[in-house]
Amino acid sequence: MRAVRSLLTGVILAGLSLVPAMAQEAPVPPSQNWSFDRIFGTYDLAAAQRGFQVYSEVCSNCHSMTLLHYRDLVGIGLTPAQIKSVAASVTVPQGTDDQGNPKEGPATPGDQFRSPFPNDKAARAANNGALPPDLSLIINAREYHADYVYGILTGFAEPPAGFKMQDGMNYNKMFPGHQIAMPQPLHDDQVTYADGTKATIDQESHDVVTFLAWAANPEMVERKQIGVRVILFLVFMGCITYAVKRKVWSDVH
């Protein structure tokens, strides 16, 4: 009978240890140190703001972020005045004019982030048939999350000798199958940071991933703050309830 129990423990342990193996043959990106990781992690706002600059100057030429509005940028620490000027510098479609013709104009804080292409077909036509995915949720939508996106951005390399590349594709160490339609987007000094941070490719990637992580989970900081209070309260309540339970049950035998 002991044997059954130890057999059982063995089966469960073996089963659980094999769970990570389900992650297929895709490369595993090395894990990075993120400000928003861990239980009490928050977003490094300076990095997120630099990341927004990288997104605006580089990524947004092909990738949309339709779930975001300019007003949301208060979340990375921009002031209302800054947001107004950021929005005003972008031209977005604004419905139709009195004659029914499509109209354009400067964005307001309430507008969605400008999309680079009017629709998916236009996006594919401009990108050799490949559709640049919307980046609003990209950190949540990929396994390994931030590490994966960082891995892709820093994973471009020359294909190894003998590796057959398809036309128009680029070699990437971290992309499943290693052939990605996106050409290497970030290079050293691709952007000039206002705060004097040296724009290495690692720095740019790190910053834009921080920005994208915020974009995917803008509620995270508030969520964790509330969570700490809720759990402290519940632990307190639990202790009191348990004490009362002991008291109530003390006369039972």
Add this chain to the structure above:
Amino acid sequence: MAGLHKSDIPNPVLNWIDSRLPIITMMQKEYGVFPTPKNFNYFWNFGALATVNLVIMIITGIFLAMNYQPNTTLAFDSVQHIMRDVNYGWLIRYVHQNGASMFFIVVYIHIFRGLYYGSYKAPRELLWMLGVVILLLMMATAFMGYVLPWGQMSYWGATVITNLFSAFPGVGHAIVTLLWGGFSVDNPTLNRFFSLHYLLPFVLVGVVFLHVAALHIVGSNNPLGIDVKSPQDTLPFHPYYTIKDSVGMCVYLIVFAALVFFAPNFLGDPNNFIPANPLQTPADIVPEWYFLPYYAILRSVPNKLLGVCMMFSSILVLFVLPWLDTSRVRSARFRPIYRQLIWLWVAAVIGLGVCGAHKPEGIWVVLSRICTLYYFLHFLVILPILGKLERPLPLPESISQPVTGGRGGGPVPSGAAAKSMEKA
């Protein structure tokens, strides 16, 4: 007989109400003084926890429905609108999303409690069967709820699962067309799933009511599995079990809060953050964790129809469990062999869950077949035979006298003729 109920509530207003509709008397009887076995352990918290979980799901669900759009072009973005723009929408949504997982955790433990302590045996067969109905309704509700965010896994999960019904000869394709409201998973599917996802929880409330009503007729089982013999064996439900359930509630809420606030997407699939795309199948279509064991049973059988039948049978077999288990001793504490084998069954279920998360290749096929075999063997062969062969340990005289003296008189199965509790 017509006439006012004789209420002894002192407050005149409440007395007036209670005389005409004696709900206060009823609550007092069913939840106040209700005689409850005094020896419950914390496994007996999970029924109350499941009820609270259902209420949490309904309340959060109602608020989500105020902001959700059941339309294929709007659904995904409307969920993100809830997450980003609705005041505390992220909280309501994460509670609802993780509440589904918590519901299954709680209910699976509740079911395990029933299996371990033999709560399904006479006279609680119908109570148990109503519980299986609740499980089936929960599964249907959870499945349809998962479709609503209209992400990739929503769409492809719905496609795979609804397609299972096409395995039935003759009527199969008609059923699938009916489920879809068309010829593929599309807007009509989303609409009817939303409608049913809103309806079924209230059906669930009804069946839960029957489940509790039946419980209050036959009374609770207890860790010893023997009948209540005298008032000394029981305690009034309040305050003894209201406070004990409250302790469990705090622990449950801590686990729930840890998920919601610190790992809200831990149990989810990254693919469901990608809007549904009928033209692009994800590399791996995996159901939510609580369906993985059934999914593994389905895929362990090479024949589709047989696989579907086995999958449904894995739940349906629970309906006849009270008659498959021939042992008259309820609690596994007094069944030395069953006590080991139930853990083997648990291992088979967990093994199936792990297999369900992997592609059905190589070792996983073999492993899922072994686990499936044991799952059914346990119910269909072992339990009927074991009841005849196993020599149970001597049962205690009564709940308040848990230690039998030197009377090694062998098994004393508690007869159904034993006096039931005073409450009708």
